Amino acid sequence: MSKSARNRVQRQNALTERTVPWGGIVFFTVIGVVAVVAITFAFLQTRTSSASADIQGLVQKDGLSRDHVATPVKYDSTPPMGGAHDAAWQNCDGRVYDQALRNENAVHSLEHGAVWITYKPDLAADQISKLKEKVEGNDYTMMSPYPDLDAPIALSAWGKQVKVQDASDKRVDAFLKAYVKGPQTPEPGAACNGAKDTP
Template identity: 50%
Template sequence: MRKSFTVAVGAALAIAVAGCGSETDGNGSAADAAADPSVDIPGIEIVDYPAGDHVGASERVAYEYSPPFGGPHDAAWATCTGIVYPVPIRSENAVHSLEHGAVWITYDPERLSEEQVDLLAARVDGVSYMLMSPYPDPAQPISLQSWGHRLFVEDADDPRIDQFIEALRLNPNTYPEPGATCATLPTNFDPANPPPFQPIP
């Protein structure tokens, strides 16, 4: 049996934020912005992750970031066909969905009103290559993830949410597996009974 993977992003991966650092300042080059318009979104985090590193269904990944937005992941991806999950889901499955071009919205139900949650869900429900779930104790009330990209916001009205989705959902320049599906077989991942969230070890 393979050992669980530990992601040492700080040592193995380069954080790209308008060149270096932890957040973009909106000054990405014209070439960068053409391929990845998200480089101009204030506050975005961008990390260069290698693709295709799978772990087994019983294995855990010690992600450096919470919520994670790249790195080793389960061989089965979370169904990302516009599903609004009512419960937290296993990060290792959700990260694989990002590899397929999806955007994963997570939120803290303790810090958002029902109206705010509904505003987020309206952006996801029935929209292909989108998924949403609660996420326990995040740094900010709302976090958006795509492969190698993350953005924290405090309010569901923040215009950067739509900018993030527009720039990164199915952007073939920003994720490893263009053309990969977001649908899954229930034998691989059942959206009606998803693998439960587990804290990062």
């Protein structure tokens, strides 16, 4: 091959040689991952919002204090659904208590993502049994009698509460599904055992 032909081949190779645009590939991959995360988050928020929107009579409170205190707290709801609380949480790993709990310990459990089912002490035995079935063996749930309750049954999570007349009310399951370790949880993943084990 002549020298001029070799030069022509080398120039053609230099023009047709392509490098992989790694910068662009990385950039668009990162953008794609961020988009998938954002869409997933939006979907989960919508799903939870629609689940809570279906719970008639749901009471919600925002801006609740998360301070640890060593003194009794006067709560503005009965039972409380959040606010200042004791440093020790009430064990809530599917616990069924047969005596009233101290509010300040139970509220700490709500902060960890628990749902606290309370009921009037004179609630019928079959109703109590139905509630027990929903709690026993289910982490981040607990139940106890509550003497000053103004409804037969109340379900409380951090900043959320619904009161019902009957353990078979479909709102009981809806509330548990929406709020056991739900998006309202201020300390997701925090322990629900290893603290206060007695009322």
